[in-house]
Amino acid sequence: xxxxxxxxxxxxxxxxxxxxxxxxxxxxxxxxxxxxxxxxxxxxxxxxxxxxxxxxxxxxxxxxxxxxxxxxxxxxxxxxxxxxxxxxxxxxxxxxxxxxxxxxxxxxxxxxxxxxxxxxxxxxxxxxxxxxxxxxxxxxxxxxxxxxxxxxxxxxxxxxxxxxxxxxxxxxxxxxxxxxxxxxxxxxxxxxxxxxxxxxxxxxxxxxxxxxxxxxxxxxxxxxxxxxxxxxxxxxxxxxxxxxxxxxxxxxxxxxxxxxxxxxxxxxxxxxxxxxxxxxxxxxxxxxxxxxxxxxxxxxxxxxxxxxxxxxxxxxxxxxxxxxxxxxxxxxxxxxxxxxxxxxxxxxxxxxxxxxxxxxxxxxxxxxxxxxxxx
Amino acid sequence: xxxxxxxxxxxxxxxxxxxxxxxxxxxxxxxxxxxxxxxxxxxxxxxxxxxxxxxxxxxxxxxxxxxxxxxxxxxxxxxxxxxxxxxxxxxxxxxxxxxxxxxxxxxxxxxxxxxxxxxxxxxxxxxxxxxxxxxxxxxxxxxxxxxxxxxxxxxxxxxxxxxxxxxxxxxxxxxxxxxxxxxxxxx
Numbered sequence: 001x002x003x004x005x006x007x008x009x010x011x012x013x014x015x016x017x018x019x020x021x022x023x024x025x026x027x028x029x030x031x032x033x034x035x036x037x038x039x040x041x042x043x044x045x046x047x048x049x050x051x052x053x054x055x056x057x058x059x060x061x062x063x064x065x066x067x068x069x070x071x072x073x074x075x076x077x078x079x080x081x082x083x084x085x086x087x088x089x090x091x092x093x094x095x096x097x098x099x100x101x102x103x104x105x106x107x108x109x110x111x112x113x114x115x116x117x118x119x120x121x122x123x124x125x126x127x128x129x130x131x132x133x134x135x136x137x138x139x140x141x142x143x144x145x146x147x148x149x150x151x152x153x154x155x156x157x158x159x160x161x162x163x164x165x166x167x168x169x170x171x172x173x174x175x176x177x178x179x180x181x182x183x184x185x186x187x188x189x190x191x192x193x194x195x196x197x198x199x200x201x202x203x204x205x206x207x208x209x210x211x212x213x214x215x216x217x218x219x220x221x222x223x224x225x226x227x228x229x230x231x232x233x234x235x236x237x238x239x240x241x242x243x244x245x246x247x248x249x250x251x252x253x254x255x256x257x258x259x260x261x262x263x264x265x266x267x268x269x270x271x272x273x274x275x276x277x278x279x280x281x282x283x284x285x286x287x288x289x290x291x292x293x294x295x296x297x298x299x300x301x302x303x304x305x306x307x308x309x310x311x312x313x314x315x316x317x318x319x320x321x322x323x324x325x326x327x328x329x330x331x332x333x334x335x336x337x338x339x340x341x342x343x344x345x346x347x348x349x350x351x352x353x354x355x356x357x358x359x360x361x362x363x364x365x366x367x368x369x370x371x372x373x374x375x
Numbered sequence: 376x377x378x379x380x381x382x383x384x385x386x387x388x389x390x391x392x393x394x395x396x397x398x399x400x401x402x403x404x405x406x407x408x409x410x411x412x413x414x415x416x417x418x419x420x421x422x423x424x425x426x427x428x429x430x431x432x433x434x435x436x437x438x439x440x441x442x443x444x445x446x447x448x449x450x451x452x453x454x455x456x457x458x459x460x461x462x463x464x465x466x467x468x469x470x471x472x473x474x475x476x477x478x479x480x481x482x483x484x485x486x487x488x489x490x491x492x493x494x495x496x497x498x499x500x501x502x503x504x505x506x507x508x509x510x511x512x513x514x515x516x517x518x519x520x521x522x523x524x525x526x527x528x529x530x531x532x533x534x535x536x537x538x539x540x541x542x543x544x545x546x547x548x549x550x551x552x553x554x555x556x557x558x559x560x561x562x
Binding site (some may be wrong): 024027028029030031032034035036039068069128129130133146200201204205207209210211212215216219220234236237238241242245249321 | 433434447451458461465466471472486489515516519
């Protein structure tokens with residue numbers, strides 16, 4: 001008689017325990033799968049805690065073609081089968097723009113370059129105390145026109161498309177409307193608020209009855225990144241809880257863990273708001289809704305959305321609580337374009353443009369609309 | 376002198392021994408091709424056997440593997456309901472007023488503390504003869520202004536260059552006999 005294996009002892013014990021009771025093979029298989037997953041969860045959790053890996057984000061090849069203070073203009077490698085270049089204008093402050101190029105195989109920028117677009121990204125940069133004097137006017141009247149000219153210069157074309165996301169959309173709409181001399185051939189708004197009377201919770205909390213923006217900016221100088229983070233977390237207080245539950249549920253899946261690590265890194269990396277920019281942004285857009293009302297003036301120029309006559313594409317997200325669909329769709333009625341279209345896609349503010357759902361619903365729609373208009 | 380000879384010999388022996396043993400270790404390590412031992416190799420068969428056994432045990436009970444999925448769905452729905460309730464509560468004038476008052480109060484408390492801290496840090500850095508944040512910020516602003524001036528100069532030079540190009544093109548487009556006609560008229 002040889003020495004019994006430990007596993008054999010367990011086998012004998014449990015066979016005795018279940019003696020006389022049979023279990024279907026399918027049920028056993030399902031339980032085995034569930035237990036295997038639980039073991040994988042613990043294994044991956046251990047690795048995440050003891051050996052955290054820095055995710056490789058923003059890896060689509062690019063070159064810096066221009067810089068102005070903290071702002072950078074990047075041009076991405078592409079086959080450039082579409083003649084008209086695209087200038088992508090994301091939000092200023094709040095978060096970093098590598099969300100649009102999060103992971104290989106899960107990147108909006110990678111998709112657009114693969115579709116043959118000459119893609120330029122404006123990275124507004126990370127602001128410090130020396131940037132507290134940066135105004136919204138400067139962004140619309142100096143930075144955006146200069147970036148657009150650099151796009152035209154480096155691409156050698158005589159027209160460009162402008163794609164604004166989130167805050168970048170009202171900023172770029174203001175720029176397009178007030179600079180008819182810049183040859184913008186197409187304008188796309190992705191999840192960008194236009195009619196701030198329908199902007200949801202932020203519109204209510206930042207109302208001039210309750211929020212004194214001048215006092216805020218005069219006291220703090222700049223809006224710290226932690227405060228920006230707290231504001232966005234307050235919009236959805238249960239988000240962290242559901243995120244962690246979903247993480248545990250999917251922790252057995254290595255691909256999910258890879259995506260989560262990258263997204264989590266981005267989601268916790270907030271950027272401060274320059275003080276003067278924040279003052280104008282809150283007062284003129286959130287509190288007075290000047291852009292939609294046609295009362296906005298920047299650098300001595302009137303901003304009338306009616307001046308936008310180029311083909312316009314607007315994308316709203318069904319579950320967006322930062323820029324609700326009604327607030328985004330308002331651009332369609334405000335522009336004078338004949339060729340204009342609005343689509344409302346599944347997802348939230350971020351998942352509209354980043355994630356598995358975005359690659360299925362959003363990206364092909366955007367490239368499909370822009371392609372024929374970029375010859 | 377006589378005593379140093381055995382000492383020297385001992386030292387030489389020790390040194391040779393050390394060199395030989397170092398070389399031997401180096402040969403041993405470079406020749407070794409075996410993979411490092413896998414600590415889980417011992418436990419993996421036992422764990423797999425355990426999982427299979429537990430799966431058979433639990434499957435024989437009335438509990439279904441769907442229970443985990445059902446529990447997850449229950450959690451999701453609860454959190455969603457909670458989120459909706461909180462959203463409704465926060466979407467009121469009362470909450471906005473409360474938030475505004477809290478932020479105002481926070482500013483009132485923070486402002487003097489921040490000011491005092493900034494002044495103290497400034498004074499301490501001055502004492503240590505180090506640059507303060509204000510000074511560094513001022514320098515950064517000057518650099519930004521310089522950048523803008525250089526850009527304005529570049530723009531002006533670009534505009535002049537374009538004008539010169541236009542003039543040159545206009546001159547080149549003039550008919551070829553134009554200069555000859557002028558000369559003959561003068562005669």
